[in-house]
Amino acid sequence: MKTPFTTKEKLEEIAAQYPTPFHIYDEKGIRENAKKVKDAFAWNKGFREYFAVKATPNPFLLQILKEYDCGTDCSSLTELQLSNACGFAGDEIMFSSNDTPDEEFVKAAELGAIINLDDITHIDDVKRVLGQLPKTMSCRYNPGGVYEISNGIMDNPGDAKYGMTHEQLLEAYSRMKEEGVTRFGLHAFLVSNTVTNDYYPALAKTLFELAVEIKEKTGVSLDFINLSGGVGIPYQPDQKANDISVIGEGVHKVFDEVLVPAGLENVSIYTEMGRFMMGPYGALVTRAIHEKKTYKDYIGVDACAANLMRPAMYGAYHHITVMGKENEACDHTYDVTGSLCENNDKFAIDRKLPKIDMGDLIYIHDTGAHGSAMGYNYNGRLWCSEILLKEDGSYELIRRAQEPKDYFATLDCFPIWEKLQKEF
Numbered sequence: 001m002k003t004p005f006t007t008k009e010k011l012e013e014i015a016a017q018y019p020t021p022f023h024i025y026d027e028k029g030i031r032e033n034a035k036k037v038k039d040a041f042a043w044n045k046g047f048r049e050y051f052a053v054k055a056t057p058n059p060f061l062l063q064i065l066k067e068y069d070c071g072t073d074c075s076s077l078t079e080l081q082l083s084n085a086c087g088f089a090g091d092e093i094m095f096s097s098n099d100t101p102d103e104e105f106v107k108a109a110e111l112g113a114i115i116n117l118d119d120i121t122h123i124d125d126v127k128r129v130l131g132q133l134p135k136t137m138s139c140r141y142n143p144g145g146v147y148e149i150s151n152g153i154m155d156n157p158g159d160a161k162y163g164m165t166h167e168q169l170l171e172a173y174s175r176m177k178e179e180g181v182t183r184f185g186l187h188a189f190l191v192s193n194t195v196t197n198d199y200y201p202a203l204a205k206t207l208f209e210l211a212v213e214i215k216e217k218t219g220v221s222l223d224f225i226n227l228s229g230g231v232g233i234p235y236q237p238d239q240k241a242n243d244i245s246v247i248g249e250g251v252h253k254v255f256d257e258v259l260v261p262a263g264l265e266n267v268s269i270y271t272e273m274g275r276f277m278m279g280p281y282g283a284l285v286t287r288a289i290h291e292k293k294t295y296k297d298y299i300g301v302d303a304c305a306a307n308l309m310r311p312a313m314y315g316a317y318h319h320i321t322v323m324g325k326e327n328e329a330c331d332h333t334y335d336v337t338g339s340l341c342e343n344n345d346k347f348a349i350d351r352k353l354p355k356i357d358m359g360d361l362i363y364i365h366d367t368g369a370h371g372s373a374m375g376y377n378y379n380g381r382l383w384c385s386e387i388l389l390k391e392d393g394s395y396e397l398i399r400r401a402q403e404p405k406d407y408f409a410t411l412d413c414f415p416i417w418e419k420l421q422k423e424f
């Protein structure tokens with residue numbers, strides 16, 4: 001059973017000031033979880049979680065995570081700029097990009113961020129662009145094939161565009177050592193949204209054994225190993241949430257088994273979780289505005305896929321609660337749709353829900369990561385606001401809704417601009 005982190009009364013109070021749709025975030029949940037993550041890896045001296053900015057690029061939320069010693073994981077110029085503006089600097093920023101433009105290496109170096117190379121050719125790119133390699137460098141690994149743990153096949157890294165092969169990786173460390181790099185890291189992101197406590201420990205084993213091999217074959221002793229993202233959340237009501245303390249202990253055990261005997265006991269463990277840090281602590285709140293009965297029953301809401309793309313893009317399941325009807329029987333079957341002229345603009349298909357009346361608040365769960373962030377403007381639909389629900393029940397606007405003037409802003413150098421301005 002999934003329950004909203006707030007009440008219908010509170011959401012109506014907020015909606016009276018900031019009209020639906022909006023994404024709402026639960027400060028209490030974010031803080032409690034961030035503390036658990038920190039505690040779970042406290043056994044490792046150098047541990048740091050680099051929050052994946054792409055999941056929820058909101059400065060208010062980044063600054064909450066900063067209080068728990070999180071850094072940021074960036075992969076674009078604007079994510080670097082946002083991190084910098086939020087007070088993250090130097091080692092607190094990981095730059096894990098791929099297909100990277102030169103100017104982004106320049107910005108990352110200017111901020112002192114750790115550069116994590118996705119490809120061996122980037123060694124030359126970074127050298128050309130910066131004149132020399134920074135003293136600290138990291139490499140992203142892709143083992144190829146399929147990635148299997150005890151619960152079976154998890155994903156297919158061999159088809160993924162990221163990372164270097166085993167051979168390239170060894171060559172990269174040797175070359176970087178020759179070029180004067182003194183501090184080295186290893187990174188891999190092999191499976192997304194894993195709802196099991198076994199993924200990180202299994203990945204850690206793969207990477208720790210590789211670290212030992214790197215030491216033997218190249219003489220490079222790694223300083224940090226970055227387990228990246230991929231720790232998932234239970235989007236479905238029957239899934240069991242991961243326990244980060246069990247995950248942390250699982251990694252600890254492999255650390256003691258593999259790294260310590262190899263003389264690598266000073267390796268720092270890094271993570272780059274996005275979804276796990278923020279996903280369950282956000283929801284998209286929208287209102288039922290239209291019911292349509294044709295070959296199916298449709299409930300049209302005032303949000304659309306431009307506010308939450310995951311169902312349209314991946315067929316992802318997001319649980320829905322009709323606020324105030326939590327205890328009513330789910331005896332109606334609806335497609336819950338947005339207004340885009342795209343038939344995949346559906347938050348739910350054939351979903352069993354209580355009878356929905358026009359004006360009901362529809363609470364779409366688990367939009368705290370990869371939710372608002374994936375917003376777009378197709379059909380001229382605008383980004384909605386983001387609101388932070390604080391621990392004392394008060395709330396704060398942390399991103400205003402886009403307005404037509406924002407949508408049209410990039411036309412400000414064209415002759416039609418004057419006429420457009422009259423429209424807003």
Ligand SMILES: *Cc1c(COP(=O)(O)O)cnc(C)c1O
Nearest residue numbers: 052096229230231272273274275
């Ligand atoms: C997306 C991404 C993450 C975060 O992934 P989650 O599944 O949200 O934990 C971390 N690191 C990199 C490089 C990413 O691209």
